[in-house]
Amino acid sequence: MTAEQADQIPLPEHTSTLVIGGGPAGLVALKYALLHSEWNEDDEPVLVEMEDEIGGTFRYRAYEGAELVSSKQLTCFSDFRYPLTAPDHPSLPEFVSYLNAYSQHFGLVPHIRTRSQVISLSRVGGEYPHEAVIRVTSPSGDVKEHTIRAQRVVITTGLHVSPNIPSIPGLNAEPITKKIPWIHSSEYKTRDQLRGHKVLVVGCGETGMDVAHDSVHAAKKTWLAVRTGFLSFPKVLNHFRIFGTTFDGNLPIDGLITNLFETTYVHPWVAASHLRCAGCNQWAGELPPERQGRAYVFLNKFVNRPFENMSWLHRLLFSYSDPPLPDVEDPTCHLVPFPERFEDGRAVFPPPPKHRAKETAWKDICDPDLVVLATGYRQDFDWLGKEYARPDELDVRGVAHSSDLSVGYLGFLRPGVGAIPPMAEMQAQFFFLLTQGKIQVPTSEEHYHLLHGPNARIQYGVDYSGYMSTLARDMGSAPGLLELWREYGTFVTLVYCFGAAFPSFYRLVGPYKSAKAEGVVREELWDTIRRRGLAGNIAMGVIPMMFYAVVNTIALAVDVAWTLASPLFGRPRHSVFTMKAMPKIQVTAPVMDGVLNVAPGQDVAIVPPKDVNKGVANGFSNGVIRSVSAIESDAAALPKAIPKQT
Template identity: 60%
Template sequence: MVLVATPNRDLPKRASTLVIGGGPAGLVSLKYTVEYGEKWTDGEEPVLVEMESEIGGTFKWRGYENAELVSSKQLTCFSDFRYPLSAPDHPSLPNFVEYLNSYAAHFGITPYIRTSTKLISLNYVSSPEDGYKHLAVLQRLNLDQEPIGEPVEILAKNVIITTGLHVTPNIPIIPGLNSEPKPINGPKWLHSSSYKYRSQLESRKVLVLGAGETGMDLAYESVMSPASKVWMGVRTGFLSFPKVLNNFRVLGFTFNGNLPIDGLITNLFEDTYVHKWVAQSHLRWFISDLIIKRVLWVLTGTMAGCNQWAGELPPERQGRAYVFLNKSAKAMQFINRPFYNLSPIHKLFAHYIDPPPPKGNDDPTIDIVPFPKSFDENGRAVFPHPPNHRSKELAWKEECKPDLVVLCTGYKQDWNWLGEGYPRGPEECEIRGVCSEKDLTVGFIGFVRPGVGAIPPIAEMQTQLFLLLSQGRIAIPSSPETYHLLHSPTSRIQYGVDHSTYMSTLSKDIGSSPGLFELWWQYGWFVLFVYCFGAAFPTFFRLTGPFKSDKAKRIVETELWETIQRRGLLGNIFMGVIPMAFYAIINITAYLIEKTWSLAAPLFGLPPPPDNIATETKCIKVKPL
C-alpha cells in the first residue's frame, strides 16, 4: 500500500500545529494532534509537510536491499495499531513502510499530509496575533526535487519538529580518500546512504568503515554479494548481540526460543516501583551487566558480547549502561573466525551455533582493522595502532588496498533553517529532550536513541508529553533524569537513553504509569500479571491516564501475553521471577532505609534523607561493578 497524500492541495495559510517530517515520529505526532490536540476552526487545520514524494522517512529513503528492523514489531509498533501475530518479529523495511501507510489511512490523517513540500525556514513572528507566533516558509517540489512556483508562508501556533536522526550524512575527511586535492590513486567511496543493492559490492575489495548496525549489515552484505575481500574498520569497539535469542546449545540441548531480546526486560521493580535512590545510582544497569556478562561466558565463552571474539569495547564500557547494542549480528561469524577460542571441554557444556556459511564460499572472513588515518599514494590504508584492549587484532599490519570504501559513519542534524530564539535541537530542550521551558509550543520528537529498543514508540509518548505541556494540562516535570546512557562528554552521539527507563519516566510525567492496585481493580489479575512480566510496550501506558484507549486491554491480553508465553516456564523464572525478586529486595531495602532515616532524623538531629543522589548522568563517572 502506498499512501496517496495530497501534494497538490493548497497549503493552509494558518495551522494549529505544523508537523515537519513524514517519518514515524511525524505521523504519530500528526495522529495525536488530530485526535487529542486543541480544536481548530476552518482554515487553520493541522498540517504535516514532507519534502519527499512519499511518507516513510528513513525507512523509505535510507533503506537498502535485505534490510529489516533490528527492533521487534512488538516494541516498534504504535500502541493502538499493531502488526498481526502471524507477521515476522522483524519485518523488512518495505513492509514497515507499508505499516506506516496503513497507520495513516486507518486513523484518517491523510488529508493533513503534504508531500513534496520542503521547509526553507522557521522564524518567530515579531507581533503574533491569536497565538500564531511561528512563520514557516515552504517550497513545493516536483519528483526531481526541483522547486515549483514561489515559496508559500504558513503561520502556526505550535510546531513539532520530527526531521529525525538520519538526515545529513556524516562524512569524515580522510586524507587520500575524500580530501582536497582529490587523490589520484585513492579508492572509490560512498556513504551508506547511497548504498541500495548487493551488486554495488560484488567482486570488489570492500572496506566498511563503522561498526554500527548499518556497518555490520553492509559487511555481511559484502560477504554475501560476494565481494573478493572484506575489511571492517572499527574505532573503539562495539557490543554485539543477536536481535533474537536462539542457537544456544547447552548440555546437548539446542535452544531456539526465537525471543526478541528487546522484549525481555520486565516492568516490575526494574521500571516501575523503583526507589529513587536505586534509579539515580543506575544500580539496576550495573547489576544486570554484571550478571549478563557471566551468563554470556557460560553460554558462549566470551563476555565481550554474545559470542563476540573481536572488536570488543574496553571492559569498563561493555554493558547496557554505556552503549547501543549492535543487534545486526549476522556478520559476527565471519569476524570471529580468526579469534574463536572456545575450549573443547567448554564446547561440550555450552556454545553458540553459527549459521552455515554461504554456499560456494566455505571460509569467508571479515578482517577487522582500526579506523584508517589516511590512504597513501598507492591507495593503501594507513592505520593507527589498535586500542590496547584489541591488541590481538593483526590484520592492520597487512596490506589493505580496497577499491571501494563504504562510510557507515552515521548522520548529523542541520539546524540552519531554524531562526533566532529556537532551541538548536533536542540537546537544548531541558524537558526530557522534547521542549524548552522558554517556549512550550515547539517540540522535538523522535530524536533520542535507545540503547536497546525502538524510536517510534518513544516518539509516541514524547508527543503525548508535548501535547499536555503545550496545552497547560500538566506541570513541567521536575524528577531527575536517570535514563541517559553514561557516555563520555566527548562522544559524537549525546542522545542515548535506556529505552525502558525513558519510557517509564515519560509515563510518570504524563500520568499514564499504571499502579498495580489500579490495574487489578480495573482489569483484573490477568492484565496485572502481563504488565508485571512484560517489557515497556507502549500499549501498557494506554491502559490508564489521559490517553487511555479502549483497544489496550485486548492487545495486552493477546499479543503482549504471547510475548510472555514464548519465554516458556524456565524463561519466565530466569528472566522474570528471579530478577523481580532480586530487585524487589533492593528497592524495599532502599525504601526501609529512607523511612527509618526520616523517622530518626528529628530524634537525633540528623539531616533529612536526600531526594537526589544522582551524579552527572551523561558522563562516565561511575564505575560498573
C-alpha cells in the same frame, strides 16, 4: 482521500499545529494533534514533508534485505498493531506499508502535504507566533513559496538525514596519492555494489554491520574498521543455550526485559546507579572496560563467530550455536582500527586500543578498491531561526524547552535497545498535554540517559525502558499493580510485570486510556511471554525480578533509616523521595500579547534556574513516587476534551 488528492489542496495560511517531517514521528504527532488537541475547522493541523512520499528514513535510506532491528511488538504504535502472523522483524518496505495504512486508518492523509520543504521558521508573536516559509514543488517541477502561521510547531525531521562524512587524508582529503572509490552508506542499495570488490567498511553501527555482512557474501575480501569496540547481539534468541536448556523460539531480544523492579517500582538510587544496565562483552571488537553494559552502548547486530574456545563450564552455563558459514572464498570479516590515512591505495592504521591488542589484521596489507563510510548522520537546522532551541539544548525530557512549550521535538533521542517510533508516540502524548497546560513541566531526576564520553559523536542515547516509564509517570499513564489488578484482573497484571516497556501498556490507564489496550495485552503481548517457555520466564523473568526486588528493598530500607536518623546528626530530614517543587525560572521567552510563555504552575522570577522552592512531602501512587499536591490534583489535571479512542 489519496495522497495525490491531498497534495492538490493548498496549504492553509494558519494552523493550530504544524508538523515538520513525514516519518513515523511526524505521522504519530499529526494523529495526536488531530485527535487529542484543541483546534478549529479553519486552523486544522497540517504535516509537511519535503520528499515525494511519507516514510522518512525507512523509505529513503532503505537497502536490499534491510529489516527492522527492533521487533514489531516494540516498534509499532500502541493502537495500530501488526497481526500475530506477521514476522517479528518486518522488512523496511513492509514497515513503510504499515505507516501508509496507519495514515489511512486514522484519517491523516487529508492533512499531509508532500514535496513541501520548510526553508525557514521564525517567531513573530501574536495568536499564531510561528511563521514558516515552505517551498512547494508540484509534480511537474514548478516551485513556489508559501507562508504559514502556526500556534504550535512539532519538529520531526529525524536523526538520519544528512550524511556524516569524516575527513580521511588520502581518501577524501589531501594528500591523495591514489584515488580509491568511496560511498557513504546512505548510497548503498544492493549487494551488487560490492560484488567482486575488496571492501573496507568504516563504522560498526547497524548499517555498517549490514553492509559488512553483505560484503562477506558478495565481495572478495572484507575489512570492518572500528574505533573502540562494539557490542553485538542477535536480534532473536535462537540456538541459545543456558543451563543446558536450548531456546529455539526466535524470541526478539528487545522483548526480554521485564517491567517489575527493572522499569517500575525502582528506587531512585538504583536507577541512578545504572545497575540494571551492567552487561557483557565480546572477544572480537570488544569494548573497553569503562564502556561495558547497556548504559554505555547501543546494542548492535550479531555478526561474530567464536573467536576463542570457551571452557566446559562456560559452555555449560551459556553458549550460542552459530549457523553454518557462507560458502564463499573468504567468510571472515577482518577487524581493523579506524584508518588514520591512506597512502598509495593502502589504509594506514594506528595500533588498536590495549583491550583489543590480540587483533592482528591491522598489521596486514589493507588495499580496498571500495570504501563504504558507514559513519552515521548529522542533524542540520540551518532553516530554524536562532531564537529556537536545538535538540541538544532541550531541558524538558528531550521534547521541549521550558522557555517555549509551543515547540516540540519528537524522535531526536535514540534508544540503546528499543525503537524510536513508540518513543515518538509517548513524546507526542507528553507534548500535547504539556503544551495545552494539562500537565506541569516535570522536575524529577532523569536516570534514563546513556553514558558517553565528551567526544562521542552520539550524545542523545537513552535507555528505552527507563525513558518510556519516565514519560508515563509524568503523564499519569504508568500503571500501578493494585490499580491494574482491580480493573483488569490477575492475568493482565502478570503480563505487565513480565513484559517489556511496550507502548500499549501505557494506554491501560491515564489520560490516553484506550479500550483497545486490554485486548493487545491479552493476546499479542501475552504471546511474547508465552514464547519464552517456562525455563525462559524463570531465567529472564523470575530471577531478575527477585534480584532487583531485593536490591530495591535494601535501597528503600537504607533511605528510610537515613531519613529518620538524619536529625540525630544535625541534618534536616530529607529523603530522596522528597521531590522539589516547580523551580523558579529565569524569564527568557518573549512576551507575546501580554502573556508570558511559561508552564502552568511555575513561579516567575528573575533568578537562576537552579533556585527552587521548598520541597514538599510525597507518597506512592501508581507505582510512582509523586508529590501529595500532584496526587490530589490528578482529576483536575486530566485532559477535559480528549475523546475516547476509537
